[in-house]
Amino acid sequence: MVERCQKYPFVNQGGIMKAPFIVIDGMDGSGKGTQIGLLAARMGDEGRNFILTREPGGTPLSEKIRDIFSSPEGADASARTQYLMMWAARSHWMEKVVIPYLSAGTLIVSDRGDSSTIAYQVYAKMAPELEDNFWRMRKFIFGEYTPTRYIILDIPAEEAKRRIDADTSRVKSPFDMKPLEWYERVREGFQTLHEELPHHVTIINGARTPEMIHEEIYRIVKGQCGWM
Numbered sequence: 001m002v003e004r005c006q007k008y009p010f011v012n013q014g015g016i017m018k019a020p021f022i023v024i025d026g027m028d029g030s031g032k033g034t035q036i037g038l039l040a041a042r043m044g045d046e047g048r049n050f051i052l053t054r055e056p057g058g059t060p061l062s063e064k065i066r067d068i069f070s071s072p073e074g075a076d077a078s079a080r081t082q083y084l085m086m087w088a089a090r091s092h093w094m095e096k097v098v099i100p101y102l103s104a105g106t107l108i109v110s111d112r113g114d115s116s117t118i119a120y121q122v123y124a125k126m127a128p129e130l131e132d133n134f135w136r137m138r139k140f141i142f143g144e145y146t147p148t149r150y151i152i153l154d155i156p157a158e159e160a161k162r163r164i165d166a167d168t169s170r171v172k173s174p175f176d177m178k179p180l181e182w183y184e185r186v187r188e189g190f191q192t193l194h195e196e197l198p199h200h201v202t203i204i205n206g207a208r209t210p211e212m213i214h215e216e217i218y219r220i221v222k223g224q225c226g227w228m
C-alpha cells in the first residue's frame with residue numbers, strides 16, 4: 001500500500017506539493033476503531049493506495065514509547081511528561097513515516113494524532129499551561145507537513161462512558177477507567193482544536209449507525225483525495 005493517491009495526487013500547502021494527511025480521532029468509546037476498520041477495508045477493496053498508521057506508534061521506536069505510555073507508570077505520569085512523550089513519539093514518526101510518504105505522494109490515514117494531545121494531555125489532564133506550547137510544538141514538529149484534515153468522531157460524554165463500561169469484550173486499560181468529567185474534558189479539547197483550525201477540522205456526529213458514519217467519513221476522504 002505504498003503508492004500514490006491517483007487522480008489528484010498532491011495537495012499544495014505552504015508552497016510544497018504533497019499527498020493528503022488525514023487524522024481520524026475521537027474519544028475512547030466513540031467508535032473510531034470500527035470506522036478506521038471500515039474505511040481501510042473499503043479503500044483496500046477499491047485498490048486505493050494509502051498508508052494506515054497510528055499514534056502514538058507507527059514506527060518501532062514510537063511503538064515502544066506507546067508501550068511505556070500505556071504502562072501503569074506512563075498512565076500515572078504528569079500531563080507534561082506524557083505530553084513530551086507524545087511529541088517525542090510523533091517527531092520520530094514524522095521523520096520516518098509521514099514526511100517520506102507524503103513527499104512521495106502517498107495518502108496517510110492516521111488513527112489519532114496531535115488532536116489527541118490537546119484533548120487528553122492539555123484538556124483532560126487539565127494542563128492549560130501547555131496550550132501555548134502545543135501550538136508552537138505543532139509548528140516545530142510538523143513544519144510544512146501539518147495534517148490536511150482531522151475527522152473527529154463526536155459523541156456525548158455519557159454515551160462514550162456508557163459504551164466503554166458496557167463493553168465486556170474490551171480489555172480495560174488505565175485510560176478506560178475514568179470519570180464522566182474526563183470524557184467531557186476530552187470532548188472540549190477536540191472542540192478547541194476545531195475552533196482554532198476551523199478549515200482543517202471536521203467534527204462528525206458519532207451517535208448514528210456505523211454505516212451512516214462510514215459514508216460521511218468516506219465522502220470526506222474521497223473529497224480530500226479527489227477520487228471520482
Ligand code: TMP
Pocket residue numbers: 028054055056086112113114115116117118120121175
Ligand atoms: P487508542 O487505543 O485509541 O490507540 O489510544 C490510546 C490512548 O492514548 C487513548 O486513551 C488516547 C491516548 N493518547 C493521548 O493521551 N495522547 C495522544 O497524543 C495520543 C495520540 C493518544
